[in-house]
Amino acid sequence: MTQCPTVPIIVLTDLDGTLLDHHDYSTTAATEALTLLKRHQIPVIFNTSKTQPEVLQLRRTLANTSPYVCENGGAIYYSTGDTDSEPEWLCELPGASYSDILHVLHDLRKDGFNFRGFNDMTDTEVAAITGLSTDDAHFARQRAATEPLLWRGGDNSESGDSSIEHFRQALNAHGLRLLKGGRFYHVMGDADKASAVDFFRHHYTQRWLLDTPPIVIALGDGENDKAMLEASDYPVVIPGESGTLELNNTNTITADFKGPKGWNSAILSLLEKLLKETCSG
Ligand SMILES: [Mg+2]
Numbered sequence: 195m196t197q198c199p200t201v202p203i204i205v206l207t208d209l210d211g212t213l214l215d216h217h218d219y220s221t222t223a224a225t226e227a228l229t230l231l232k233r234h235q236i237p238v239i240f241n242t243s244k245t246q247p248e249v250l251q252l253r254r255t256l257a258n259t260s261p262y263v264c265e266n267g268g269a270i271y272y273s274t275g276d277t278d279s280e281p282e283w284l285c286e287l288p289g290a291s292y293s294d295i296l297h298v299l300h301d302l303r304k305d306g307f308n309f310r311g312f313n314d315m316t317d318t319e320v321a322a323i324t325g326l327s328t329d330d331a332h333f334a335r336q337r338a339a340t341e342p343l344l345w346r347g348g349d350n351s352e353s354g355d356s357s358i359e360h361f362r363q364a365l366n367a368h369g370l371r372l373l374k375g376g377r378f379y380h381v382m383g384d385a386d387k388a389s390a391v392d393f394f395r396h397h398y399t400q401r402w403l404l405d406t407p408p409i410v411i412a413l414g415d416g417e418n419d420k421a422m423l424e425a426s427d428y429p430v431v432i433p434g435e436s437g438t439l440e441l442n443n444t445n446t447i448t449a450d451f452k453g454p455k456g457w458n459s460a461i462l463s464l465l466e467k468l469l470k471e472t473c474s475g
Contacts, residue, residue, distance in 0.1 A: 205411045207239070207240060210242070237261065239262060239263065243265060246264050265339045265382070268383065269287055286393065295370060302361070312337065365381060411427070417439070
């Protein structure tokens with residue numbers, strides 16, 4: 195396998211519950227596959243709901259120099275140069291910028307909508323709500339393209355529901371979306387994790403001077419990964435904590451294990467197949 199030339203493949207991956215173990219956040223079980231990808235110089239692009247400082251920490255730990263995507267596709271970070279020289283890092287915001295979002299939220303608050311966002315909270319407050327340490331809460335508050343918020347505009351009675359609907363419509367009128375997460379509502383522009391698939395197909399076609407786009411492998415375990423997986427050439431579904439995603443794509447591979455162990459075995463067998471096909475083709 196090592197005698198084969200490097201083939202144009204890129205990997206986009208979710209982190210929590212996919213490359214990172216759901217319980218201890220370890221990537222150890224995926225070491226063999228990560229090492230093989232590095233040997234073939236295949237980029238491993240993190241595509242996550244985490245913020246930039248959170249992702250940078252993990253990239254340092256794993257010595258990962260690839261581009262990365264934060265805040266559910268809201269912020270794409272990439273470089274133009276080679277990794278050997280000092281690359282210039284750029285940020286693309288396919289949806290809306292954080293300052294634009296805060297500006298709209300400021301106006302909507304004046305209109306009477308009642309909510310409390312990360313920008314209104316201290317690190318200590320975010321830590322208390324999320325269970326993160328104060329340092330990690332500080333990282334989680336460094337945002338580029340999405341704002342998590344607690345809705346305070348009413349209870350779950352009819353009037354409460356209609357007021358969140360009203361809020362959603364007001365955001366839509368400004369080109370923003372409201373997504374319901376586990377703990378928070380998330381305000382963001384018109385981007386999702388699939389935005390990065392198209393972006394990097396184009397980016398690497400140009401950068402590697404290809405006639406056709408590179409092969410995209412994507413791995414994920416959650417509902418917010420579905421669009422990314424469906425936009426890829428080889429979607430790898432990692433079994434999730436609350437069920438396994440079903441996709442309409444004949445190339446779909448469902449990993450045999452959860453988390454990094456499943457990531458490892460799925461990547462190893464897929465790479466073996468793709469490298470063999472390329473070498474014999
Ligand atoms: Mg996940």
